[in-house]
Amino acid sequence: MDPRFVRNFCIIAHIDHGKSTLADRLLELTGALSQREMSAQVLDSMDLERERGITIKAKSIRLHYTAKDGNDYQLNLIDTPGHVDFSYEVSRALSACEGALLVVDASQGVEAQTVANTFLAAQHNLTIIPVINKIDLPAAQPEVVKAQIENVLAIPASDALLISAKSGLGVESVLEAVVARVPPPTGAAEAPLQALIFDSWFDAFRGAVVLVRVMNGRITRHMRIRLCFNNEVYEVEALGALTPKPVVLEELVAGDVGFIVANIKRVADARVGDTVIEAARPAPALPGFEAIKPMVFAGLFPVLASDYENLRDALGKLQLNDAAFFYEPENSVALGFGFRCGFLGLLHMEIVQERLEREFGINLITTAPSVRYRITTTAGAVVEVDSPTKFPPPNEMAKIEEPVITAMIITAEDSVGAILKLCEEKRGVQKNFEYLSPQRVMLTYELPLNEIVLDFYDRLKSASRGYASLDYHLAGYAEADLVKLDVLVGGEPVDALALVCHREFSYERGRELVTRLRKLIPRQMFEVPIQAAIGSRVIARETVAAMRKNVLAKCYGGDITRKRKLLEKQKEGKKRMKRVGRVDIPQEAFLAVLKVHSTPDE
Amino acid sequence: MTRLGIYVQVPFCQTKCTYCNFHTGVFSRNLHIPYVEAVCREIAGYPELLRGAGIMRVSEALVDTVYFGGGTPSLFDPIGLARVLDAIRAGFECTLEEVTLEADPETITSDNAAAWREAGFNRISMGVQSFQDNELKAAGRMHRRDDVFHATRTLREAGFQNISFDLIAGLPHQTHESWDESVGQLITLRPEHASVYLMEIDEGSRLGLEVLRGGTRYSASALPSDDAMAGFYERACGRLAAAGYVHYEISNWSLPGFESKHNLKYWRREPYVGFGAGAHSFNGTQRWANPHDPAAYVTAIGQEGFRVEQLEDISREQALEEELFLGLRQLEGIDLARIESQYSACLRPRVEQLCAQGLVEWSGTRLRLAPDRLTVSNEVFVNLLN
Numbered sequence: 009m010d011p012r013f014v015r016n017f018c019i020i021a022h023i024d025h026g027k028s029t030l031a032d033r034l035l036e037l038t039g040a041l042s043q044r045e046m047s048a049q050v051l052d053s054m055d056l057e058r059e060r061g062i063t064i065k066a067k068s069i070r071l072h073y074t075a076k077d078g079n080d081y082q083l084n085l086i087d088t089p090g091h092v093d094f095s096y097e098v099s100r101a102l103s104a105c106e107g108a109l110l111v112v113d114a115s116q117g118v119e120a121q122t123v124a125n126t127f128l129a130a131q132h133n134l135t136i137i138p139v140i141n142k143i144d145l146p147a148a149q150p151e152v153v154k155a156q157i158e159n160v161l162a163i164p165a166s167d168a169l170l171i172s173a174k175s176g177l178g179v180e181s182v183l184e185a186v187v188a189r190v191p192p193p194t195g196a197a198e199a200p201l202q203a204l205i206f207d208s209w210f211d212a213f214r215g216a217v218v219l220v221r222v223m224n225g226r227i228t229r230h231m232r233i234r235l236c237f238n239n240e241v242y243e244v245e246a247l248g249a250l251t252p253k254p255v256v257l258e259e260l261v262a263g264d265v266g267f268i269v270a271n272i273k274r275v276a277d278a279r280v281g282d283t284v285i286e287a288a289r290p291a292p293a294l295p296g297f298e299a300i301k302p303m304v305f306a307g308l309f310p311v312l313a314s315d316y317e318n319l320r321d322a323l324g325k326l327q328l329n330d331a332a333f334f335y336e337p338e339n340s341v342a343l344g345f346g347f348r349c350g351f352l353g354l355l356h357m358e359i360v361q362e363r364l365e366r367e368f369g370i371n372l373i374t375t376a377p378s379v380r381y382r383i384t385t386t387a388g389a390v391v392e393v394d395s396p397t398k399f400p401p402p403n404e405m406a407k408i409e410e411p412v413i414t415a416m417i418i419t420a421e422d423s424v425g426a427i428l429k430l431c432e433e434k435r436g437v438q439k440n441f442e443y444l445s446p447q448r449v450m451l452t453y454e455l456p457l458n459e460i461v462l463d464f465y466d467r468l469k470s471a472s473r474g475y476a477s478l479d480y481h482l483a484g485y486a487e488a489d490l491v492k493l494d495v496l497v498g499g500e501p502v503d504a505l506a507l508v509c510h511r512e513f514s515y516e517r518g519r520e521l522v523t524r525l526r527k528l529i530p531r532q533m534f535e536v537p538i539q540a541a542i543g544s545r546v547i548a549r550e551t552v553a554a555m556r557k558n559v560l561a562k563c564y565g566g567d568i569t570r571k572r573k574l575l576e577k578q579k580e581g582k583k584r585m586k587r588v589g590r591v592d593i594p595q596e597a598f599l600a601v602l603k604v605h606s607t608p609d610e
Numbered sequence: 611m612t613r614l615g616i617y618v619q620v621p622f623c624q625t626k627c628t629y630c631n632f633h634t635g636v637f638s639r640n641l642h643i644p645y646v647e648a649v650c651r652e653i654a655g656y657p658e659l660l661r662g663a664g665i666m667r668v669s670e671a672l673v674d675t676v677y678f679g680g681g682t683p684s685l686f687d688p689i690g691l692a693r694v695l696d697a698i699r700a701g702f703e704c705t706l707e708e709v710t711l712e713a714d715p716e717t718i719t720s721d722n723a724a725a726w727r728e729a730g731f732n733r734i735s736m737g738v739q740s741f742q743d744n745e746l747k748a749a750g751r752m753h754r755r756d757d758v759f760h761a762t763r764t765l766r767e768a769g770f771q772n773i774s775f776d777l778i779a780g781l782p783h784q785t786h787e788s789w790d791e792s793v794g795q796l797i798t799l800r801p802e803h804a805s806v807y808l809m810e811i812d813e814g815s816r817l818g819l820e821v822l823r824g825g826t827r828y829s830a831s832a833l834p835s836d837d838a839m840a841g842f843y844e845r846a847c848g849r850l851a852a853a854g855y856v857h858y859e860i861s862n863w864s865l866p867g868f869e870s871k872h873n874l875k876y877w878r879r880e881p882y883v884g885f886g887a888g889a890h891s892f893n894g895t896q897r898w899a900n901p902h903d904p905a906a907y908v909t910a911i912g913q914e915g916f917r918v919e920q921l922e923d924i925s926r927e928q929a930l931e932e933e934l935f936l937g938l939r940q941l942e943g944i945d946l947a948r949i950e951s952q953y954s955a956c957l958r959p960r961v962e963q964l965c966a967q968g969l970v971e972w973s974g975t976r977l978r979l980a981p982d983r984l985t986v987s988n989e990v991f992v993n994l995l996n
Binding site: 533553555556557558559560561562564565566567568569571572574575576578579582 | 617619632677679805807808809810836837839840841843860861875876882884888889890891892897899920922928931932935936967969984985986987988989991992995
């Protein structure tokens with residue numbers, strides 16, 4: 009198709025502002041799907057995505073639209089993940105577009121992700137079309153939201169579209185605006201091939217299915233292509249577009265968006281951001297590629313040791329579809345055999361955990377999330393360590409650096425005090441404080457990632473009664489006075505309970521942790537000391553007294569079954585615990601590390 | 611001949627005690643007579659009933675113990691209780707050695723006591739629970755301290771020479787002093803038999819629910835701690851032993867020769883048959899129970915549709931586990947060699963572990979719970995379950 013009639017665009021929005029609903033409406037309106045075929049929110053195909061209302065993987069859908077000017081247009085709607093964990097994937101998806109629909113909820117207004125995504129879109133020089141959604145809600149304040157968009161995002165909003173994606177009101181005008189305002193793609197069809205990979209997924213029959221935006225040149229069937237990152241050559245077996253049903257085509261030319269299948273075995277071979285070139289006519293790789301690295305790490309252990317093999321298989325299957333997910337075997341004294349896993353962020357971690365439990369039926373113990381520290385040893389070597397258990401002894405560390413993020417928090421004015429306090433407690437450094445309106449404040453903080461992964465988000469939500477929104481990006485590494493806090497139960501160190509924290513907070517953390525553990529570790533046949541220690545120095549101690557009473561009393565009229573059931577229940581309870589030394593530790597205890605400080609009064 | 615025990619369940623109470631987690635209730639007195647008739651019908655129709663349910667009857671059984679438990683069987687008119695005993699005598703070959711009636715102190719009058727003697731009861735198990743009025747009141751008991759003195763005198767005057775008292779360690783408001791006083795009163799009154807039960811907290815009772823969910827109605831906040839309860843129990847062990855009582859089962863003591871013959875059957879896996887709503891039975895290889903609801907029981911019994919519940923063939927493995935967790939409740943312990951050979955089981959490694967933890971004692975042939983660790987006996991049982 010003539011590139012003049014092609015438009016590549018995406019929708020960016022804060023969570024729940026109506027991105028998926030609008031996408032569905034556009035599909036319906038352009039006849040891509042009949043109403044009958046629409047199960048709500050086509051773009052969110054994973055169950056989990058639908059339940060959480062988050063789009064996790066980007067996809068693209070080709071729509072055909074006859075505009076009021078009488079011309080037929082090919083509109084490529086490229087979906088973007090809506091969560092900070094996936095900001096790299098968002099940036100690559102944005103690179104594939106010329107325009108973005110910025111959807112803002114008419115009652116909620118501009119939120120942290122709105123700002124973050126808009127900045128990203130602006131960086132990629134996209135034409136941004138503001139769309140104010142849910143204008144049929146009683147609480148809708150389109151004028152206030154317009155003013156916010158202009159003041160906060162510096163985007164003219166006088167011509168913002170007012171719509172209700174739910175009812176369909178004004179949705180047609182969105183299509184017209186895409187045609188009229190988003191520029192057509194540029195790029196030379198006859199130049200050597202350069203195509204940007206912005207998504208890929210694993211298909212059991214075809215290997216990796218790769219979504220590309222052709223920037224220059226063309227891809228044809230049987231073409232021998234090269235992927236720049238791994239420098240391998242593949243032959244294109246099939247290509248086409250998603251409408252959303254796959255439609256096989258003969259070629260994709262500059263400006264087009266579509267899929268290719270080329271016998272690529274693993275998703276990890278077709279990295280998001282990589283460039284597809286023609287083997288015979290090499291061209292330089294497109295800018296912006298990063299081999300994405302996990303930022304958050306945690307140990308995943310099967311509750312039942314017999315599930316280890318299942319877990320390994322399941323992780324393998326997940327990784328087929330998720331190049332950002334990393335795992336390697338880990339052996340814990342307390343938890344047995346499991347895996348050290350790396351994730352893009354906490355949501356990514358939760359998704360993997362839930363999929364393992366739900367789709368693969370494996371009960372897991374997840375250790376406290378950690379980040380990747382950069383440690384300079386006294387011998388001068390620099391090592392990266394993603395688990396407290398891998399920390400060198402205190403006397404062998406010369407310097408510890410930790411990853412630091414820039415966080416943007418938008419909140420109501422009345423919760424600012426509580427949030428400032430939270431950020432201080434989390435070792436944050438304030439970078440900016442800005443009133444978006446008399447009632448809304450945008451805070452920018454530099455914070456150690458380590459503090460974010462513990463319980464920051466939950467506490468932010470509770471400090472703001474659910475209103476504050478958060479977005480962040482990695483800002484680099486900074487030296488910090490960190491210590492590894494060991495926990496000893498019954499005199500034995502429990503590796504899975506170790507954590508890294510700032511020296512200044514170590515006494516407090518240690519005390520809270522042992523206090524919490526004392527409540528979670530059931531009484532045993534003997535007294536159990538619980539200690540927190542830095543190196544060999546014990547900084548806090550609690551004791552679980554020996555159990556005094558566990559006896560069944562009356563046997564009502566020879567009812568043995570009841571006694572047996574009670575004993576079996578106790579036996580089951582014991583089985584679900586992990587034994588360290590002589591002490592049975594329940595699973596909840598391993599989660600206690602996560603909760604340190606979140607509810608001080610509990 | 612195989613000795614057989616008969617249990618008659620009377621799930622009727624005047625009020626429900628706050629700690630009660632058993633299937634009993636406060637039902638209309640109008641149901642008493644139909645219930646007695648139903649139990650008599652069940653006893654008379656017992657052989658057919660078992661045949662219909664595919665249950666093995668204990669062959670050549672000689673009934674030597676009968677136990678009326680509840681609920682509060684002493685609420686029933688003595689004539690009704692006598693009718694049930696007569697039905698048992700008619701339906702089974704009997705040499706009744708021990709015939710027990712559970713009775714609450716406030717129901718013990720000289721007329722009743724005489725009638726019970728007349729009917730054939732020779733043992734009264736009295737639900738004393740405590741000698742402190744504030745504790746009794748909070749627990750929802752109908753009687754008070756003085757009723758216990760009066761009832762004991764009445765029973766003695768009627769000629770009962772085998773009386774048992776129940777005490778509960780761990781009632782709301784109980785203290786070390788009040789507990790000591792209650793145990794002291796028991797020792798002074800010198801019943802032939804005593805049971806001390808540790809309070810069980812679970813969602814099956816109103817008090818237990820209050821502990822779990824909060825509230826003020828049943829004095830959950832005044833419950834002694836687990837440690838205190840265990841302390842009460844241990845105090846009682848010492849004082850009862852000093853007073854000449856033999857501790858023969860985790861919860862039971864008696865003057866020499868007055869062990870409860872009927873209850874020992876439970877721990878020794880000897881057969882017993884239960885009659886009445888919710889009553890449990892065991893024939894040596896199978897366990898089963900009657901429907902719990904008294905009204906449903908009364909309607910169903912003798913009808914075509916009557917069915918026993920929870921019928922279970924006890925597997926070898928289950929039987930072995932029962933031998934352990936029931937048998938070990940007796941302070942004399944179990945004959946490990948006999949059990950190992952009977953079940954071709956090797957228990958020594960686990961036993962040695964438990965010995966090392968000081969939870970059991972092993973003389974080489976007999977295995978028993980360590981007398982000072984009885985309050986944590988479940989730890990032993992759980993370890994011995996497969």
